[in-house]
Amino acid sequence: MADEKIPRRDAINYLLGAGIGALGAATLYPIARYIIPPPASGSGTSSVSAGKVGELKPNEGKIFKFGNAPGILILKPGGDPASALSYAAFTAVCTHLNCTVQYRTDIKEIWCACHNGHFDLNGKVISGPPPEALREFRVAIKGDEIFVSSEEA
Amino acid sequence: MAEKNALYKWFDERVDLVNLEKFLRHKTVPYHRHSLWYYVGGMCLYLFIVQVITGILLLLYYKPTAEAAYESVQYIMTEVPFGWLIRSIHSYAANLFIGFVFLHMFSVFLMKGYRKPREITWITGALLLFLAMGFGFSGYLLPWNQLAYLATNVGTNFAVMVPFVGKWVLEFLRGGTEVTGATLTRFFGFHVAVLPGIATALLGAHLLFVQRQGMSVPISIEKEINAGKAKRLEIPFFPNFLYRDVVGWSLAFGLIILLSSLFPWELGEKADILKPAPPHVKPEWFFVFMYQTLKYVPKAVGVFGFAIAGGIWVLLPFFDSKSNRGEFNRLYTIIGIAAVVYMVVFTIIGYVAPGE
Ligand code: HEM
Ligand code: FES
Numbered sequence: 391m392a393d394e395k396i397p398r399r400d401a402i403n404y405l406l407g408a409g410i411g412a413l414g415a416a417t418l419y420p421i422a423r424y425i426i427p428p429p430a431s432g433s434g435t436s437s438v439s440a441g442k443v444g445e446l447k448p449n450e451g452k453i454f455k456f457g458n459a460p461g462i463l464i465l466k467p468g469g470d471p472a473s474a475l476s477y478a479a480f481t482a483v484c485t486h487l488n489c490t491v492q493y494r495t496d497i498k499e500i501w502c503a504c505h506n507g508h509f510d511l512n513g514k515v516i517s518g519p520p521p522e523a524l525r526e527f528r529v530a531i532k533g534d535e536i537f538v539s540s541e542e543a
Numbered sequence: 544m545a546e547k548n549a550l551y552k553w554f555d556e557r558v559d560l561v562n563l564e565k566f567l568r569h570k571t572v573p574y575h576r577h578s579l580w581y582y583v584g585g586m587c588l589y590l591f592i593v594q595v596i597t598g599i600l601l602l603l604y605y606k607p608t609a610e611a612a613y614e615s616v617q618y619i620m621t622e623v624p625f626g627w628l629i630r631s632i633h634s635y636a637a638n639l640f641i642g643f644v645f646l647h648m649f650s651v652f653l654m655k656g657y658r659k660p661r662e663i664t665w666i667t668g669a670l671l672l673f674l675a676m677g678f679g680f681s682g683y684l685l686p687w688n689q690l691a692y693l694a695t696n697v698g699t700n701f702a703v704m705v706p707f708v709g710k711w712v713l714e715f716l717r718g719g720t721e722v723t724g725a726t727l728t729r730f731f732g733f734h735v736a737v738l739p740g741i742a743t744a745l746l747g748a749h750l751l752f753v754q755r756q757g758m759s760v761p762i763s764i765e766k767e768i769n770a771g772k773a774k775r776l777e778i779p780f781f782p783n784f785l786y787r788d789v790v791g792w793s794l795a796f797g798l799i800i801l802l803s804s805l806f807p808w809e810l811g812e813k814a815d816i817l818k819p820a821p822p823h824v825k826p827e828w829f830f831v832f833m834y835q836t837l838k839y840v841p842k843a844v845g846v847f848g849f850a851i852a853g854g855i856w857v858l859l860p861f862f863d864s865k866s867n868r869g870e871f872n873r874l875y876t877i878i879g880i881a882a883v884v885y886m887v888v889f890t891i892i893g894y895v896a897p898g899e
Contacts, residue, residue, distance in 0.1 A: 455816060492819030504822075
């Protein structure tokens with residue numbers, strides 16, 4: 391290393407290049423960080439009220455807001471509206487291309503209209519293009535309020 | 544006349560008008576049986592200018608937030624005098640613009656206008672097509688209606704497939720993990736500042752190269768001329784070519800006004816996260832061929848396939864060495880026609896296929 395001679399011009403060019411590079415990085419880094427937003431305060435949502443007991447009749451579903459994304463709450467056919475076990479809740483965001491799914495009372499399935507994706511009441515794919523099951527939420531009843539939370543059910 | 548001359552002299556002393564006049568008089572455009580296609584690029588330019596003007600007018604009343612966007616467009620449509628007309632022109636001209644950009648690109652492709660020395664003109668043009676689609680995609684969300692909300696959800700979701708940094712690209716596009724008001728505000732920024740800035744620079748380069756190099760003559764015509772079977776004909780750009788341009792622009796403007804008056808652009812219902820997707824959700828028409836393809840092939844195959852095809856398409860002049868040597872390359876003509884047929888057929892299937 392000691393006997394390796396660097397011509398003066400090369401050394402200066404190298405320092406100049408490194409200086410410009412450092413300046414560029416110091417300019418771009420804050421910009422790159424700036425354009426990706428910080429985690430939103432609402433996006434860590436873990437539990438929301440999805441509705442009231444009695445709002446849904448057996449074999450009915452509704453969409454509720456889970457943070458900034460839609461969720462779907464279903465009172466299973468023949469289920470008791472007062473028992474948390476009668477409900478099923480999932481993200482309503484289809485695993486295929488992100489359309490919002492809905493509950494079809496006629497076929498008792500969750501259905502995505504975008505490309506005809508069908509899910510059963512456990513969120514599993516029955517048919518259509520969705521590659522995986524809908525993420526399930528846990529349902530709890532406190533008083534007459536139905537709470538849905540994102541811990542795995 | 545004397546007055547005009549004084550003014551002319553005043554400018555001429557400062558910016559050498561004589562030179563400009565000489566230049567305008569000498570600029571010519573080749574004239575042969577395919578020269579109709581030379582007007583398509585000018586049509587794109589015209590429609591772009593229509594977009595800039597009507598876009599700026601919309602900006603006077605449009606409000607880019609989830610709370611106010613829909614209502615502000617409603618206000619433009621119902622209260623502002625001729626607001627319905629300005630918005631409808633902006634929307635129809637946007638679609639016509641993209642249609643003409645596709646037409647321009649495929650006509651250049653089939654005439655091999657990209658061959659040496661016009662590679663850079665082709666590359667800037669291909670990037671302008673992507674920008675035009677970006678304009679369409681970002682503009683579509685701005686009225687904040689339900690269809691646009693869903694289409695943006697679906698469209699931006701493909702960003703997660705970008706290798707390694709997909710999650711960040713998604714958050715960059717959406718301004719968060721979901722499509723919200725933050726997405727709308729971002730898309731507004733893209734639509735009225737970022738994209739117009741880039742588009743103006745690319746368009747400037749595109750036109751500069753066209754200007755420096757003149758129009759290319761298709762290889763088949765070149766051969767006929769060289770074999771003495773045809774004469775090399777040209778018409779002056781100014782005024783002959785420009786007059787014909789203006790005829791085309793007037794026809795397009797008439798068509799846009801007619802459509803805007805008979806069928807003012809729809810607004811739809813306000814975006815509501817609590818509404819499920821209706822059947823037959825579709826992106827804008829120029830994305831439909833890709834969207835339809837994704838119903839038949841696995842998502843990853845489709846998305847990476849389109850990304851690679853798009854990349855090759857941009858760099859195409861570097862692959863077609865035969866055309867670069869001035870020889871007719873039948874294979875590329877077939878590829879071009881196949882691409883058009885594929886896009887047209889899949890777009891039609893996307894609109895008529897039952898049961899989805
Ligand atoms: C190539 C150029 C452009 C294309 C293809 C394009 C396309 C579109 C489209 C499809 C919409 C949605 C129309 C609707 O449903 O209302 C839109 C809206 C809008 N555009 Fe553009 N645009 C272009 C240029 C511009 C420019 C240059 C500006 C402003 C400087 C602008 C400002 C706006 C605004 C404010 C809206 C929202 C108002 C509305 O939705 O009615 N656009 N644009
Ligand atoms: S988005 Fe649900 S099936 Fe395609």
